[in-house]
Amino acid sequence: MNRPLHGGNIAWAAALAGCSPAAIVDFSASINPLGPPESALAAIQANLSYLAAYPDPDYQQLRACLSEVHNLPSDWILPGNGSAELLTWACWDLSKFQKTYLVTPAFGDYLRALKAFGASVVECPLADGDWGMGDSGWQQKFPIPNSQFPIPNSQQGLLLNNPHNPTGQLFLMETIVPLLEQFALVVVDEAFMDFLPPDRQESLIPLVQEYSNLVILRSLTKFYSLPGLRLGYAIAHPSRLRCWQQWRDPWPVNVLAAAAAEAVIKDRVFQQQTWNWLEKARLQLFEGVDRLPGLHPYPSAANFLLVQSSPPSTRVQEKLLKHSQILIRDCKSFPELGDRYFRVAVRSVADNQRLIDGLREILTDEVGENFRF
Numbered sequence: 001m002n003r004p005l006h007g008g009n010i011a012w013a014a015a016l017a018g019c020s021p022a023a024i025v026d027f028s029a030s031i032n033p034l035g036p037p038e039s040a041l042a043a044i045q046a047n048l049s050y051l052a053a054y055p056d057p058d059y060q061q062l063r064a065c066l067s068e069v070h071n072l073p074s075d076w077i078l079p080g081n082g083s084a085e086l087l088t089w090a091c092w093d094l095s096k097f098q099k100t101y102l103v104t105p106a107f108g109d110y111l112r113a114l115k116a117f118g119a120s121v122v123e124c125p126l127a128d129g130d131w132g133m134g135d136s137g138w139q140q141k142f143p144i145p146n147s148q149f150p151i152p153n154s155q156q157g158l159l160l161n162n163p164h165n166p167t168g169q170l171f172l173m174e175t176i177v178p179l180l181e182q183f184a185l186v187v188v189d190e191a192f193m194d195f196l197p198p199d200r201q202e203s204l205i206p207l208v209q210e211y212s213n214l215v216i217l218r219s220l221t222k223f224y225s226l227p228g229l230r231l232g233y234a235i236a237h238p239s240r241l242r243c244w245q246q247w248r249d250p251w252p253v254n255v256l257a258a259a260a261a262e263a264v265i266k267d268r269v270f271q272q273q274t275w276n277w278l279e280k281a282r283l284q285l286f287e288g289v290d291r292l293p294g295l296h297p298y299p300s301a302a303n304f305l306l307v308q309s310s311p312p313s314t315r316v317q318e319k320l321l322k323h324s325q326i327l328i329r330d331c332k333s334f335p336e337l338g339d340r341y342f343r344v345a346v347r348s349v350a351d352n353q354r355l356i357d358g359l360r361e362i363l364t365d366e367v368g369e370n371f372r373f
Helices: 010-017 038-046 048-052 060-070 082-094 108-116 173-180 205-210 238-247 255-264 268-290 313-324 349-362
Strands: 077-080 099-104 121-125 156-161 185-189 214-219 232-235 295-297 304-309 341-345
Touching: 010 313, 038 048, 038 255, 048 255, 060 077, 060 255, 077 082, 077 238, 082 108, 082 156, 082 185, 082 214, 082 232, 082 238, 099 108, 108 121, 173 185, 173 205, 205 214, 268 295, 268 304, 268 349, 313 341, 313 349
Parallel strands: 099 121, 099 156, 156 185, 185 214
Antiparallel strands: 077 232, 214 232, 295 304, 304 341
């Protein structure tokens, strides 16, 4: 079985560990361990009878709920079959420009989707690899020198995510806004923004009506632990979203996913529980990993940590699976990182401690040649 490019491949992990998939503790996929919320499960149960009918192709009720949450007219919002589906259409638009600038390291599906439409991609690496180490911890000014970008008003696009995956940096809104004057189209993937409390978010959603060239992608599957339902939405100018609606397959969001979405975006109790859990659990995981030899975690605004590793990350991954049935995400799908970084999700305090203990068992006081095989 081939090594997976994405996290969450439990079948591959179980085969390598020689155990049941149910025995694997998955740190490779950055999914909220507190969910799915009871509100989502109740909504799914209550809407089972609607499986016999087609969904509303315009998703008016779901869009109305999202409209209330974001204080936007509903025609500025388009639900999708996960944010991955909407990324496809955003990359279709980006591919029409002479060049598309991509902030790297980057989620692998960005490049896949851009290349699928023949986009001319210019990769822009984050400055000096100094990820998340600024005066404000993980809160950073946008670190790409202006010299890497085109002159203002050029017919070129930009794709980035905030918080950034895989580094966990949170870029300040004030340093991204000038880019909206510089590019013909700016696509910002905010898939992990929900993991920050509202008063600490740096979302560009409040500015979307001021900039017709701004597209924001949001996910409902990571924060609410619903990846199996495939649910996300885009926020952009209505004319752009109408085009996407015409291009894509009808009924991309099933009735159960739509019902669950309507329930969870109103679930204030679950949201607050998540923010309370993450702040404590992330600190516990960071401090525990930071004390281990040969490992250097980076501060993160999201529900995952990027870890620099003296031993090759693929060896660490394989040893953890065989010794502790724990799956971490190697970063080989991020070419800039190679085999000396891995990424781990933040999970429960007990799971985090299990990971820390598992890493300690396979690392000695001296790493490198003394890394036990």
